[in-house]
Amino acid sequence: DTAVSQTPKYLVTQMGNDKSIKCEQNLGHDTMYWYKQDSKKFLKIMFSYNNKELIINETVPNRFSPKSPDKAHLNLHINSLELGDSAVYFCASSQGGTRSPLHFGNGTRLTVT
Amino acid sequence: TQLLEQSPQFLSIQEGENLTVYCNSSSVFSSLQWYRQEPGEGPVLLVTVVTGGEVKKLKRLTFQFGDARKDSSLHITAAQPGDTGLYLCAGPSGKITQGGSEKLVFGKGTKLTVNP
Numbered sequence: 448d449t450a451v452s453q454t455p456k457y458l459v460t461q462m463g464n465d466k467s468i469k470c471e472q473n474l475g476h477d478t479m480y481w482y483k484q485d486s487k488k489f490l491k492i493m494f495s496y497n498n499k500e501l502i503i504n505e506t507v508p509n510r511f512s513p514k515s516p517d518k519a520h521l522n523l524h525i526n527s528l529e530l531g532d533s534a535v536y537f538c539a540s541s542q543g544g545t546r547s548p549l550h551f552g553n554g555t556r557l558t559v560t
Numbered sequence: 561t562q563l564l565e566q567s568p569q570f571l572s573i574q575e576g577e578n579l580t581v582y583c584n585s586s587s588v589f590s591s592l593q594w595y596r597q598e599p600g601e602g603p604v605l606l607v608t609v610v611t612g613g614e615v616k617k618l619k620r621l622t623f624q625f626g627d628a629r630k631d632s633s634l635h636i637t638a639a640q641p642g643d644t645g646l647y648l649c650a651g652p653s654g655k656i657t658q659g660g661s662e663k664l665v666f667g668k669g670t671k672l673t674v675n676p
Contacts, residue, residue, distance in 0.1 A: 487668065488597075488646055488669050488671070489668050490648065490666040490669075491666070492665075495661060503661055503663050504657075537602050537603075539602070543661075545651070545662050545664050546610065548605040549593075549605065549664065550605075551603050551604070552602050553600065553601050553602050554602055
């Protein structure tokens with residue numbers, strides 16, 4: 448019974464394409480996140496939603512657009528993919544606040560060729 | 561934004577050895593979290609420390625939060641191959657976003673390999 452699930456696990460695509468990554472959590476958490484982990488394993492927050500409202504929006508290209516249809520789902524759409532977008536993208540959820548543990552999905556490895 | 565420096569970046573040891581990894585900052589943190597990430601998976605929370613000087617134990621893992629709440633350490637006793645993974649510390653950024661929230665910032669991690 449996966450707590451935070453994201454699909455797909457792997458995504459290989461060409462430059463210029465548009466792609467989406469989906470995330471769902473069944474923990475009843477109000478807050479969901481997208482993190483990007485680069486090739487050096489550095490984990491950096493991109494976006495956070497609390498009950499469908501955007502609360503953290505880091506400096507990422509506007510080609511990246513998150514969407515939260517309800518508090519259990521947070522999707523990430525990426526337009527006009529570039530080589531530098533290649534990374535592992537993690538969805539996470541928590542009860543909110545910086546002391547609440549983050550529950551991560553298993554990541555989506557995006558490779559742009 | 562408060563930064564977290566982790567050391568060493570890489571550590572390769574033999575099964576049965578002891579080790580300590582560090583998470584340091586020049587800023588005071590109200591709390592710190594430690595996560596372990598195994599290959600192909602997302603990070604999993606190990607512990608949260610909130611009080612200066614606090615020591616928490618999780619089987620063979622001992623976590624300590626510095627008295628001044630600027631640093632933390634993770635000590636593993638008698639390491640096993642199953643301890644292999646990327647150890648990440650994380651803490652509040654110290655900045656409130658426009659959305660009224662505070663983000664969690666991560667260190668760059670210590671990649672631990674325990675050889676049988």
